[in-house]
Amino acid sequence: MTPETLNYFGSVPLAEESDFTTLAEIRDRLAAAEGLFETWRRLAKATPKENSEWAADQRVTGPWMLSTSVFSALHHAGDSINTLREMLGGNERIVLPYMAHFAVARSGIEAASLAIWLLAPDQQPERIDRHIREIWREVNEESKIYASAIEISESDPAYRLSMTVDTARKDRKKRNNQHKRYIRDMARAHGLKDPCEMRHAVGFREITGAAAQSAGISSAIGEMVWSELSSLSHPSTLRAMRSNVEIVSDDPEKEIVQAQISTSIPTIGLAVNANLRLFEHALELVQRRKLRPFHTNVGRDSSL
Secondary structure (H helix, E strand, C coil), X not given: CCCCECCCXXXXXXXXXXXXXXXXXXXXXXXXXXXXXXXXXXHHHCCCCCCEHHHHHHHHHCCCCHHHHHHHHHHHHHHHHHHHHHHHCCCCCCECCCCHHHHHHHXXXXXXXXXXHHHCCCCHHHHHHHHHHHXXXXXXXXXXXXXXXXXXXXXXXXXXXXXXXXXXHHHHHHHHHHHHHHHHHHHHHCXXXXXXXXXXXXXXXXXXXXXXXXXXXXXXXXXXXXXXXXXXXXXXXXXXXXXXXXXXXXXXXXXXXXEEECCCHHHHHHHHHHHHHXXXXXXXXXXXXXXXXXXXXXXXXXXX
């Protein structure tokens, strides 16, 4: 049996028989993801039926089409799954990452969940409502980044009151106003609340929970998996100690305990399963919206 190891700094042997079995299953599922990628490539190229829900959404959401946001999210999700395949490797790989793969898994879950969240409602106004709320979330995040960059630039005497800072500030304000106009026009046209007036339009806790439920998973479990991976994406001794700890030396006289902290195979399995199931369900929704005829009287999706 190949002596798998669990981290890059003083490798820890993978000794439990169950861990070898779980790891082999994880790698098999990741290898089988090529089928999902082939489905995604086919769906991405497929022209939506003229009377489909997808085409109807495109007609009313331009120039920032809902489909553009969905495609962006799915490319992100697929890239994350492909990166997990590279990081966790095939049978020839003998070293697993320590924690870095959890950040990738979290990113993939957020991306696939976003695509699901945007496409899941059967009623078009609900899809548009989610679309403009997500745009407003993105606009706010971008504004924070630009505001920080401008603040840093202004704090440096070399940049203070320079044309560069002034131009950046004006450009950011112009872009924000353009996005606000689009969001407000969409809200008025479809009788929706204006997200720009909301204190909190949407966040990934809500998005991942709703996406999990749409995929046939408990929303609480979806939020829990996302929260766990989020916590493991940031350095924390307490969270690392929860992951996988083996006591290697316990000297009562010196009151010192030596321990090896490594990654958790069961948590990897949970993260991979969540990524694959959510990506698969997102593709199911893309196919449904591209093929299903659009009806203005479709009822509200009670599952979300």
